[in-house]
Amino acid sequence: MDDTQQITEDEFKRLADFLYRRTGMVFTETKRYYVERRIIERIVATSSRSFAGYFAYLRSETRNEVEHLINAFTVNETYFYREDHQLACLSSDLLKERVTAKRPGDTIRIWSVPCSTGEEPYSIAIWLLENWKDVDAYDIEIVGSDIDTRVLEAAAEGIFGKRALMRLSPELIERYFHGLDDERWQILEDLRQSVRFSRVNLIETKETRPQGRFDVIFCRNVLIYFDDESRRIAAENLYDNLLPGGFICLGHTESMSRISPLFEVCRYSGAIVYRRPQELRA
Structure with missing residues (x-):
């Protein structure tokens, strides 16, 4: 998949729903660019040809790819003695x-x-x-x-x-x-x-x-x-x-x-x- 290609609105919703059910995190249209960048990275990493191919792989795969996907969407900004x-x-x-x-x-x-x-x-x-x-x-x-x-x-x-x-x-x-x-x-x-x-x-x-x-x-x-x-x-x-x-x-x-x-x-x-x-x- 070309890393300049965007996922469709329906694909975005399907992915956001999948992440919500797995993690509780909510991704709206305001986070679309953030989501697209990370999902394209996973599509390339798994040698999938398209979002549809990757999503089918994700749903049929073992826990490993689900973990990789969740890891890609977590925010880890922190430092010692924060607050x-x-x-x-x-x-x-x-x-x-x-x-x-x-x-x-x-x-x-x-x-x-x-x-x-x-x-x-x-x-x-x-x-x-x-x-x-x-x-x-x-x-x-x-x-x-x-x-x-x-x-x-x-x-x-x-x-x-x-x-x-x-x-x-x-x-x-x-x-x-x-x-x-x-x-x-x-x-x-x-x-x-x-x-x-x-x-x-x-x-x-x-x-x-x-x-x-x-x-x-x-x-x-x-x-x-x-x-x-x-x-x-x-x-x-x-x-x-x-x-x-x-x-x-x-x-x-x-x-x-x-x-x-x-x-x-x-x-x-x-x-x-x-x-x-x-x-x-x-």
Whole structure:
């Protein structure tokens, strides 16, 4: 297929519907150029002669090509200590409330979803080591999940460039990374081993439920890509993945109050977060 050829309106709708059913992400005509560029790349990569040929291959193929297609449409813009006011709230307020019902040595579970190439879950680990005085008193389990299998592989490898590290001080970079060359740094193996990575689709209960329940979930800047129905499904899945009294942190442009009535709004000095109530509502 010539990479200058455009897909038809009907083909665009079929593809958008396929992606929506698989991921919950909504692609409208305003994203047409973005969609066309990526679908043409997959058509060429699979040696298909046309969109019709590729779509038939996609629907009959194993999970591999579906994964490749989904990977092509995910957005992975992130860096260390992004929205660090929420990290400050985590160490000063959220964990203080969560440990009231725990004993030293108990497990505290934190979930970063989507985690992209790992900057967020590693940021949580570094922040707690630097800023939470009780970090050694509890067994802290950090899980990073994403729908994009490529970024999960990169996250596990833990190699980052200058832009990803731009908000970290030279002291933190020296303490938690080792340089590979002038442009790349790898996070220390101990920290890489402290984070577990898994593939998860937020609108698939069969994928979210096995992750277990968490004390705190960071789910930032992904629900904006969903429509109302997909947001509701994702919110219900996230609710089920929280322990009673557990917290969820969204991106600064997102509001759980507009999505689901299941959560309580909690306002702290540094952030607005959402909590699963201690008691189930009638």
